[in-house]
Structures are given as C-alpha cells and as structure tokens.
Amino acid sequence: MAGMLSFPDVGQDYPEKRAAEQRAEDFSEISRAYAVAKAEEQSSRCSQCGVPYCSTHCPLHNHIPDWLRLTAEGRLREAYELSNATSTMPEICGRICPQDRLCEGNCVIEFSGHGAVTIGSVEKFITDTAWEEGWVEPIVPGPAKGQSIGVIGAGPAGLTVADLMRTRGYDVHVYDRHDRPGGLLTYGIPGFKLEKHIVMRRVERLEAGGIVFHHNFEVGRDATLDDLRARHDAIVVATGVYKPRAIKAPGVGAGGVVEALDYLIASNRKGFGDAVPAFDDGSLDAKGKNVVVVGGGDTAMDCVRTAIRQGASSVKCLYRRDRANMPGSQREVKNAEEEGVEFVWLAAPDAFHDSKGEVAGVQVAKMRLGDPDASGRRAPERDAGSEYRLDADLVIKALGFDPEELPKLFNAPELAVTRWGTLRVDHKTMMTSLDGVFAAGDIVRGASLVVWAVRDGRDVSERMHAWLKTKAAARAEEKAAA
Ligand SMILES: Cc1cc2nc3c(=O)[nH]c(=O)nc-3n(C[C@H](O)[C@H](O)[C@H](O)COP(=O)(O)OP(=O)(O)OC[C@H]3O[C@@H](n4cnc5c(N)ncnc54)[C@H](O)[C@@H]3O)c2cc1C
Ligand code: SF4
Secondary structure, eight states: OOOSOOOOOOSOOOHHHHHHHHHHHHOOHHHHHHHHHHHHHHHHTOOOOSOOHHHHTSTTOOOHHHHHHHHHTTOHHHHHHHHHTTOSOHHHHHHHSOGGGSTGGGOHHHHTTSOOOOHHHHHHHHHHHHHHHTOSOOOOOOSOOSOEEEEEOOSHHHHHHHHHHHHTTOEEEEEOSSSSSOTHHHHTSOTTTSOHHHHHHHHHHHHHTTOEEETTOOBTTTBOHHHHHHHOSEEEEOOOOOEEOOOOOTTTTSBTEEEHHHHHHHHHHHHHTOOOHHHHTSTTOOTTOEEEEEOOSHHHHHHHHHHHHTTOSEEEEEOSSOGGGOSSOHHHHHHHHHHTOEEEOSEEEEEEEEETTEEEEEEEEEEEEEEEOTTSSEEEEEOTTOOEEEEOSEEEEOOOEEOOOHHHHTTOTTSOBOTTSOBOOBTTTTBOSSTTEEEOTHHHHSSOOHHHHHHHHHHHHHHHHHHHHHHHHHHHHHHHHO
16 A cells, blocks of 8 residues: 555645645555554444434435445445545545534434544545545546536535536536635635645646636626626536625724634635735734634634634634534534633624724623524623623634625626525526526525535536536437428
C-alpha cells in the first residue's frame, strides 16, 4: 500500500497544500497500518442490525452497513466503490457532515448506549485511500449527446450536477462569481475542518473530464439568465444563499464589526496563499484581539474556532437562546469550548461602543426564554435592566443567510420565488417556473447542509436528463416530419 498521499496539480502552489504534502511525507507505514486497523475495528462494530436507520437518516441513503462490512473484511476497494456509487464526494461528507444528527445519531449501537460506529471517519478513510491508491476513476463521458447544460454556481450542488451530467455525455459549463470553484466548500468552511486540497482534487477531476469552468463570472453582471438559456439546452441554478441577516443595534456600522463570510473568506484565501489586503492590514485578522461572535449556528462555530487559531486574546460567542436551543451542532460547541471559546448564553447585543470609529465594546442585554413562537421554539425576551459591557476589538456577525433576490439579480422577473425568497420548484421535476431552468441546493432549501446539496444535485441530474431526452426526441420527430 502506498505510504504517501498524492495531490493534483491544480496549477498553483499554496502554503496549505505544501504543508499537507509535507505531512503526507511524514505519514509512516506505522500510522498507516494503525489507520487501517482503526477503520476495520470501527467497521466491525456494526451489528448489521437489518434495520439500517443510519442509511435512512443519511440524505444520500448511502449503503452504510454494506461498506462497513467490506471495510471490516479488509476489502477497501469494494467498500470505496460502493460508497462512491451514491455520493459524488464521500470524503468531503465524511469530514463535515453533522453525523451526530444524521447517520451516527441513528446507529442502533448508539441507541444501546455504546457509542455509534464512527461512520463518517470510515467513509473519509476509505475514499482518501482510494485517492492514494489511484482507484478514483477519471470521468469518462458517455456518447456525446449534442446538448449542453449551464450550471450557475460551483458549490456542492452545482459540482454534483456537473459530474453526473458530464458522465452522461452532455457538454457542461459551470459559471461562478468566485475565482475558484467549490462554493462554501472552498470559501466558507474553514481549512481545519475541510482541507482545501481535498476540494481542489475533486475540481481537478471534473476539469480533466471536460467540464468547462467560467471563473469570475457573475450571472446578473456578466450575463442575464436569458443569455445563458440561449446558450444552453438546460440550466441549473445552484447559487446558494448569501444575504447576511442584519443586526439592528446602534453602532453596528463601526469599524471592526464585520460579516462572518468576509472574515471566513479572508482566512480561507490566506490558506491558499493569496494576498488579502483586509487581512494583511489587520482588519479581518483576529490575532491579539478580543473577539465577540454573535450567533449560535455552525457559521458562528467556524468563526470562533478560526479566531482561536489566529491567536485572538479572547473569543466569546453571544447567543440569545440557551445551549439546548442553539441551532449549531453540540459537537462543535464542545470542540470550541475545549479550544478556549467562552459561550455567553441568553445574551444579545444591544449596542456597539466605538473609539474613534472602531469598535471597542458590545453592550449586552441578558435574555430569558418566553412562550413558544410560531416556529414552536421558545422566544427570547429581553431582561430589562440587565445590560452590561464586554470589551471587543473585533465583532463578527454570524446570524445566518437568506437568499439574494434572484429574479431581480438575474433580470428574470418571471422566476418564481417562495415567501422566503428561495426558488420555487416543482418537486416532481425540480424545475423552476421557467422551462428548462432547474434548481438545487441551498437556493431551494434555504441554508442547509453539503450532503443535502449533493442529494439535490443527484436528483436534479436525473430529472434534467429525462427532460433533455424528451426534448431531443421531440426535436428528432419534428425534423423527420419536416
Ligand atoms: C461558514 C459555513 C460553514 C458551514 N459548515 C458546514 C458543515 O460543516 N457541514 C455541512 O454539511 N454544511 C455546512 N455549511 C452549509 C453548506 O456549506 C451549504 O449548505 C452548501 O455549501 C450549499 O451548497 P450549494 O451548492 O447549494 O451552495 P454554495 O456552496 O453556497 O455554492 C454556491 C455557489 O454559487 C456561486 N454564485 C452565487 N451567486 C452567483 C451568481 N449570481 N453568478 C455566479 N455564481 C454565483 C457562489 O459563488 C458559490 O460558489 C456551512 C455553511 C457556512 C456558511
Ligand atoms: S454522507 Fe454524511 S450522513 Fe451520509 S453516511 Fe456519510 S457522513 Fe453519514
């Protein structure tokens, strides 16, 4: 078995990649053997219970017990092939799925109090091994269909559609407003959770398979939706959700009160070795600062853990509900606490203090939980007279994201949206209100998970393929009749 990981040539070198290569070189046969033994040991804990709740609670319905059994028997290649059959990026989901809420949280061994099989880690291990061993096949496009599709957005939903449609023989063009593909895999999720070379080697495989990427191409600025519809036989909108939810409090405009995604993108760009003026001048660097992150979701967790790694003096996370009612993963909270983050539960920012235009502190109001609101969750209420001040040199707003106004942005007023601003699709066809325009991922679901984006990409590919086949047949009939 090879002792070294290999990395694709993605046309550039960057510190994280070099560091990873160095670590790979240091990866001895002993630790390799240990990793194999660990994966086999975990896999052999699967009781093959016959009621695979793990699979039913995996959005991809991965054949988990079967690939665990193959791993336990040391048949890693077959395990990989089975896992790869239902997922376009198993090593990525294995790293970043909230398994405690999905497959592992529904393992019968977990129910019996003995701790779940570590399904995500095994999935990561077998697919990483497949890359090392050269078992990951290149894309071999099917017979050319003579039809082309345009994918707007190179996140996990768009990349999945691109992969599966190219394999079926379509010409595929992917448009993204960023300079690198991957969506939030590249510029949202921090490198300590998802190493960037893991994402880039997937992208490299897609490029090698003939998928054409148009970087720095923003639909709405560089083309309208109609322009793309004229270029392609079908379109998939997979643009994610990027409008940050605002905080309405005096002083929120002070310098040093920043958006979570600006902060995370800057940090991820540094990981690639890019020049990032707003990081280099200190504005988006937490080093030596008292950092306050506002929010209780996974984005907030990524911000606090990034700030710790950048060498912040202190990191506090303000959340207006209590620990039991926070939306983020409890596992992430535990990790963050172990790393030194202080959680301030039942607390919300009332105002931001500044010194010469730069934030200097947060006026915090204590909250308590009142009666359930329309969503069924107990609504936070202000505890009058409870305000106090926290010092802060950097405040990161991480309250979540809503969809941008796509009909306006795309100059397509007839593109129907829901009352939340997500794209309205027919759930049978996965088509929007516009003929031949499909949609997938967060722009349909609202802020969700990578594994759901992959699932949507898979489903849209099937529906789109069926639709394109009918269209091609109708065209052929018309031609024959003419
Ligand atoms: C900070 C953060 C951390 C997260 N951590 C996790 C995690 O640990 N595990 C997990 O499962 N999920 C996590 N998520 C959620 C997950 O990343 C998303 O659910 C998933 O990426 C959605 O995939 P998508 O393909 O729909 O959209 P995205 O990944 O958002 O990709 C959309 C792409 O569309 C492009 N785009 C947008 N508008 C245009 C336009 N007009 N023209 C051209 N291109 C455009 C964007 O540049 C982007 O590349 C996290 C989210 C955030 C914000
Ligand atoms: S894709 Fe996610 S939920 Fe499904 S098996 Fe893998 S880690 Fe579990």
